[in-house]
Amino acid sequence: MITRHRLRWRIQHWLEARLPGLLTCAQFQEMVDAYVDDELGPVVRATVDFHMKTCPICQRYVIAYGKVRDFAADTLSAEEAEALDVVPEGLVTAILAARGVGGARGGGPNS
Amino acid sequence: MLEGGGGLEAGWETDRMGAPAKTSPAATPADDAAFIAALKAGDERAFERLVRDQGIRLLALARRMMRDEATAQDCLQDAFLSVHRSIAGFEPHGSLGGWLHRITVNACLMRLRTAKRLAETPIDDLLPDFNGNGLRLGEPRTEIRDPETELEVNRVRRFVREKIDELPDGYRIVLLLRDIEGYSTREAAEMMGIAEGALKVRLHRARAALKTLVEPLWDEMGSS
Numbered sequence: 170m171i172t173r174h175r176l177r178w179r180i181q182h183w184l185e186a187r188l189p190g191l192l193t194c195a196q197f198q199e200m201v202d203a204y205v206d207d208e209l210g211p212v213v214r215a216t217v218d219f220h221m222k223t224c225p226i227c228q229r230y231v232i233a234y235g236k237v238r239d240f241a242a243d244t245l246s247a248e249e250a251e252a253l254d255v256v257p258e259g260l261v262t263a264i265l266a267a268r269g270v271g272g273a274r275g276g277g278p279n280s
Numbered sequence: 281m282l283e284g285g286g287g288l289e290a291g292w293e294t295d296r297m298g299a300p301a302k303t304s305p306a307a308t309p310a311d312d313a314a315f316i317a318a319l320k321a322g323d324e325r326a327f328e329r330l331v332r333d334q335g336i337r338l339l340a341l342a343r344r345m346m347r348d349e350a351t352a353q354d355c356l357q358d359a360f361l362s363v364h365r366s367i368a369g370f371e372p373h374g375s376l377g378g379w380l381h382r383i384t385v386n387a388c389l390m391r392l393r394t395a396k397r398l399a400e401t402p403i404d405d406l407l408p409d410f411n412g413n414g415l416r417l418g419e420p421r422t423e424i425r426d427p428e429t430e431l432e433v434n435r436v437r438r439f440v441r442e443k444i445d446e447l448p449d450g451y452r453i454v455l456l457l458r459d460i461e462g463y464s465t466r467e468a469a470e471m472m473g474i475a476e477g478a479l480k481v482r483l484h485r486a487r488a489a490l491k492t493l494v495e496p497l498w499d500e501m502g503s504s
């Protein structure tokens with residue numbers, strides 16, 4: 170049977186013969202970070218955009234990739250906003266004590 | 281011990297007293313010239329103030345990096361010991377907050393390195409696959425959509441948080457430094473002690489692996 174991959178490969182092969190400089194999915198993958206971080210120059214970006222137009226799987230991949238990066242940032246900044254609003258008193262004491270001891274003798278943090 | 285500052289009556293002592301410190305560096309007198317001068321002069325009250333105000337966000341940073349409370353607290357102690365030792369040489373070309381952030385990151389990295397937690401372990405099964413012709417393999421996953429309700433937002437955050445922690449430290453830390461803490465590739469590479477190219481590869485693997493790990497949630501939530 171003609172698998173979906175085989176069909177995609179045939180189409181891509183056909184396109185590549187006519188439009189040299191097309192990216193394979195593997196080459197596209199190498200540019201995914203620069204793409205979502207908006208670090209591509211206009212020419213390369215156009216090549217990447219073209220691959221996405223002809224390859225819905227890569228298109229979906231890169232959209233998800235960017236979203237996950239944003240979710241990670243959102244998750245951890247939300248966590249920071251909920252963080253405690255005082256440093257535990259025992260820790261403050263330990264830090265202040267370590268400073269007195271550590272500065273002179275390089276000793277441990279606990280007094 | 282806390283009276284070492286003598287008669288220092290700088291503005292930083294009076295204008296913020298009693299105001300609860302928040303995580304934003306802007307809510308502290310950290311960049312006030314008089315406050316920095318007091319720190320440099322070894323004023324103990326100023327140092328304690330620094331610990332109480334800046335320690336909140338620095339402890340949150342150490343927790344993100346270390347994943348357990350006890351080690352995070354150890355790192356914060358290491359960091360403030362470094363601060364105490366080097367504050368006299370602090371040159372305010374950047375912000376004091378940024379300097380403290382960097383010192384804390386380095387204190388965490390030092391402990392991670394000592395514990396051999398920064399190695400690049402194989403995670404190939406979490407990375408995308410291509411055939412010999414460079415064609416992407418595997419069926420497309422459920423489309424990742426934005427969460428719509430508060431319930432979904434919380435569910436996504438909880439799940440993503442869990443999955444970030446499942447990444448091996450060598451990748452997780454690179455992801456944190458670049459995507460969360462906002463360091464450039466060059467800065468993050470310097471901190472990690474690896475080449476910029478190697479850092480880019482690790483960041484890519486970290487992001488790709490996290491994507492693979494979180495996708496099952498959208499299979500459950502549906503793609504609207």
Ligand SMILES: [Zn+2]
Pocket residue numbers: 193194197220224226227228416
């Ligand atoms: Zn593709």
